[in-house]
Amino acid sequence: MKKIIALLLAGLASVTGAWAAGDGVAWDRFPTQKLTDAAALQHGAKLFSNYCLSCHSASYMRYNRLRDIGLTDEQIRDNLLFAGEKVGETMQVAMNPLEAKQWFGAAPPDLTVIARSRAAPGQGSGADYLYTFLRTYYRDETKATGWNNLAFPSVAMPHVLWQLQGQRRATYADEKDPHDATKTLHVFKGYEQVTPGSLSAREYDEAVGDLVAFLQWMGEPMQKDRVRLGVIVLIFLALFTVVAWRLNAAFWKDVK
Amino acid sequence: MAEFKEATAGAGVGEKVTVWFENRFPTAFSEYKKHLSEYYAPKNFNVWYFFGSLALLVLVIQIVTGIFLVMHYKPDANLAFASVEYIMRDVPWGWLVRYMHSTGASAFFIVVYLHMWRGMIYGSYRKPRELVWIFGVLIFLCLMGEAFFGYLLPWGQMSYWGAQVIVNLFAAIPFIGPDLALLIRGDYVVGDATLNRFFAFHVIAIPLVLIGLVVAHLLALHDVGSNNPDGVEIKATKDASGKPLDGIPFHPYYTVHDIVGVAVFLFVFSAVVFFAPELGGYFLEYNNFIPADPLKTPAHIAPVWYFTPYYSMLRATTDVMVNVLAVLTALGALAALVGGGFSGKGKLAVAVAAVVAVALLKTFDAKFWGVVVMGGAVVILFFLPWLDRSPVKSIRYRPVWHKWLYGVFVVFFIVLGYLGIKPPSDAGTLISQIGTIFYFGFFLLMPWWSRIGEFKPVPARVTFAAH
Numbered sequence: 001m002k003k004i005i006a007l008l009l010a011g012l013a014s015v016t017g018a019w020a021a022g023d024g025v026a027w028d029r030f031p032t033q034k035l036t037d038a039a040a041l042q043h044g045a046k047l048f049s050n051y052c053l054s055c056h057s058a059s060y061m062r063y064n065r066l067r068d069i070g071l072t073d074e075q076i077r078d079n080l081l082f083a084g085e086k087v088g089e090t091m092q093v094a095m096n097p098l099e100a101k102q103w104f105g106a107a108p109p110d111l112t113v114i115a116r117s118r119a120a121p122g123q124g125s126g127a128d129y130l131y132t133f134l135r136t137y138y139r140d141e142t143k144a145t146g147w148n149n150l151a152f153p154s155v156a157m158p159h160v161l162w163q164l165q166g167q168r169r170a171t172y173a174d175e176k177d178p179h180d181a182t183k184t185l186h187v188f189k190g191y192e193q194v195t196p197g198s199l200s201a202r203e204y205d206e207a208v209g210d211l212v213a214f215l216q217w218m219g220e221p222m223q224k225d226r227v228r229l230g231v232i233v234l235i236f237l238a239l240f241t242v243v244a245w246r247l248n249a250a251f252w253k254d255v256k
Numbered sequence: 257m258a259e260f261k262e263a264t265a266g267a268g269v270g271e272k273v274t275v276w277f278e279n280r281f282p283t284a285f286s287e288y289k290k291h292l293s294e295y296y297a298p299k300n301f302n303v304w305y306f307f308g309s310l311a312l313l314v315l316v317i318q319i320v321t322g323i324f325l326v327m328h329y330k331p332d333a334n335l336a337f338a339s340v341e342y343i344m345r346d347v348p349w350g351w352l353v354r355y356m357h358s359t360g361a362s363a364f365f366i367v368v369y370l371h372m373w374r375g376m377i378y379g380s381y382r383k384p385r386e387l388v389w390i391f392g393v394l395i396f397l398c399l400m401g402e403a404f405f406g407y408l409l410p411w412g413q414m415s416y417w418g419a420q421v422i423v424n425l426f427a428a429i430p431f432i433g434p435d436l437a438l439l440i441r442g443d444y445v446v447g448d449a450t451l452n453r454f455f456a457f458h459v460i461a462i463p464l465v466l467i468g469l470v471v472a473h474l475l476a477l478h479d480v481g482s483n484n485p486d487g488v489e490i491k492a493t494k495d496a497s498g499k500p501l502d503g504i505p506f507h508p509y510y511t512v513h514d515i516v517g518v519a520v521f522l523f524v525f526s527a528v529v530f531f532a533p534e535l536g537g538y539f540l541e542y543n544n545f546i547p548a549d550p551l552k553t554p555a556h557i558a559p560v561w562y563f564t565p566y567y568s569m570l571r572a573t574t575d576v577m578v579n580v581l582a583v584l585t586a587l588g589a590l591a592a593l594v595g596g597g598f599s600g601k602g603k604l605a606v607a608v609a610a611v612v613a614v615a616l617l618k619t620f621d622a623k624f625w626g627v628v629v630m631g632g633a634v635v636i637l638f639f640l641p642w643l644d645r646s647p648v649k650s651i652r653y654r655p656v657w658h659k660w661l662y663g664v665f666v667v668f669f670i671v672l673g674y675l676g677i678k679p680p681s682d683a684g685t686l687i688s689q690i691g692t693i694f695y696f697g698f699f700l701l702m703p704w705w706s707r708i709g710e711f712k713p714v715p716a717r718v719t720f721a722a723h
Contacts, residue, residue: 059338060338060341060342060344060345061345062345062346065345109546110547112341113341113545114545116534116542116545117542117543117544117545117546118542119534119537119542120537120542121536121537126542219545220344220351221345222345222351226351226352226530226533227530227531229530230526230527230529230530230531231530233526233530234523234526234527234530237519237522237523237526238523240519241516241519241520241523244512244515244516244518244519245516245519247512247515248512248513248515248516251508251509251512251513252509252512252513253722255299255504255509255722256722
């Protein structure tokens with residue numbers, strides 16, 4: 001019996017292990033405090049509108065929803081609308097998806113709920129993924145776009161934020177596989193800055209953090225309200241449980 | 257037509273109104289007494305007995321939230337995904353209604369699995385409650401259908417590919433399979449036609465059947481009376497006025513009691529709805545936030561957690577497993593021939609049946625047998641009242657090793673569910689195969705093992721300690 005239990009546990013352990021090891025690098029942790037920082041969210045919205053919205057739509061997201069992160073209709077109109085849209089409209093993109101597919105090999109996905117879709121159990125949240133993805137681009141001439149990515153190898157999207165980050169090259173080293181001596185592994189060792197960007201490495205991380213905070217917020221704009229309301233609901237239900245418990249006890253005290 | 261009642265002289269408005277209604281709608285009053293105020297339930301219900309009323313609560317939550325979702329949802333392959341996001345963003349309180357509905361789906365299965373487990377350990381399916389149990393299993397089947405059809409509606413990647421995989425299972429049925437799959441889909445791939453018919457099933461057809469079955473489940477229960485943790489028939493001991501000595505009126509005693517269960521349940525339910533509506537990808541799968549794309553198959557397609565124990569059994573049925581099943585069938589037939597006590601004709605029938613079964617196992621594809629195993633795992637529940645031959649109903653009075661067996665059963669069920677969520681692996685498949693054989697062995701061998709061992713004497717009255 002003990003042997004069977006040990007076998008089952010060993011089996012489960014190996015199954016779990018296989019699951020944890022996914023594609024690409026381990027994800028960095030997105031600084032979640034940015035989600036409650038209105039300035040970060042507003043900066044993220046600006047970056048989103050400047051860099052992402054030319055190719056990616058956010059077609060379930062209305063411009064005037066940005067009021068929720070503290071922008072006025074005037075600010076939205078003056079800073080974020082370019083092609084004469086109205087503030088009540090959703091964030092569409094002018095690019096024809098068929099042409100986009102020809103240019104990039106894949107139509108750029110809608111980004112409204114991208115942060116929700118990219119979470120993976122054992123690896124991290126969708127925000128963690130995006131925060132890693134946008135910070136692991138490097139130059140790779142073997143790719144059609146000239147760019148490659150550690151979190152999403154052979155990604156179709158070029159490095160849109162390259163002017164901010166500058167150009168980097170990845171250095172790799174060949175190492176012996178610790179599990180199999182006959183094999184060598186191509187191991188990522190680090191980046192080498194080729195040309196400087198307009199932001200320092202620290203500033204770039206901050207900017208990407210703001211952008212990802214915005215993407216995370218956009219995935220579920222009422223997430224803060226949801227949690228706030230949840231606290232009230234749970235307090236009410238806790239009190240209600242006590243009332244229900246005492247009521248029950250009052251009725252049942254005579255049942256012998 | 258009963259006699260017309262008169263309100264007593266000088267009666268208040270309340271009594272007059274009551275008498276007015278009682279004269280015109282006596283059924284409401286007699287049924288209220290029959291099912292609530294004079295329905296005698298055993299007084300020794302424990303925590304396990306909350307889950308029946310909670311299942312009813314979740315059914316109501318699903319119906320009410322479902323009605324509001326249908327007001328804004330668009331069953332159209334081009335609009336469905338966007339309409340769900342519209343509900344989440346632009347419809348006032350739409351997000352709450354949607355999260356309640358999506359969390360309610362999982363909550364329904366949690367509550368129903370626990371309710372079924374209660375029935376199993378206390379023998380609630382035993383005579384005279386066989387029909388209560390059968391209606392219950394039918395409700396469980398409806399619930400699975402409801403969940404399957406409903407899961408396509410958000411039209412995300414998992415919705416789409418989950419439906420594709422499950423419908424393709426029907427295609428594995430010999431002869432009629434491909435046509436049957438076509439009939440279910442209404443198209444050669446899952447598409448707009450599929451979405452529309454699944455919508456019709458999800459919002460009209462199955463809910464109607466479900467509500468009818470719930471009524472039948474409750475009526476049948478109230479005819480035979482509730483079982484209890486001791487498995488004692490309370491109707492066997494009545495007082496002078498014909499009321500069971502160990503029974504108490506359902507209302508008010510169990511209504512106030514169930515309100516406590518409702519409060520605790522809603523606390524947990526709300527914690528999920530408000531703080532973790534995706535529940536780590538188990539209640540709302542992350543991949544389902546990507547719109548359905550018929551050209552892009554996800555790397556790993558897993559059904560939602562409540563189907564995964566059965567999904568594991570499907571995946572466990574490989575060619576090797578079919579061979580094992582053939583050997584087990586032959587061994588079972590041999591054991592029946594040697595020790596079954598059959599007459600000459602009976603022996604011949606067993607032998608012929610075994611030969612036919614083995615021949616069929618080897619004729620058809622393992623994929624088909626996987627579907628049979630998966631379906632059989634649910635269908636076998638219908639036979640539980642006749643498989644259990646134990647002299648006592650409740651696990652309380654069974655031999656200790658029976659308790660262990662039930663414990664191992666539930667552990668295997670959870671492990672099968674866990675493995676069904678994970679991508680396939682060699683170790684996982686082996687464990688699922690052992691689990692599948694145990695699951696079927698547990699039920700099929702029950703007529704034999706449930707009689708063995710030293711049973712404790714069952715008391716005449718229920719065990720109850722005053723609160």
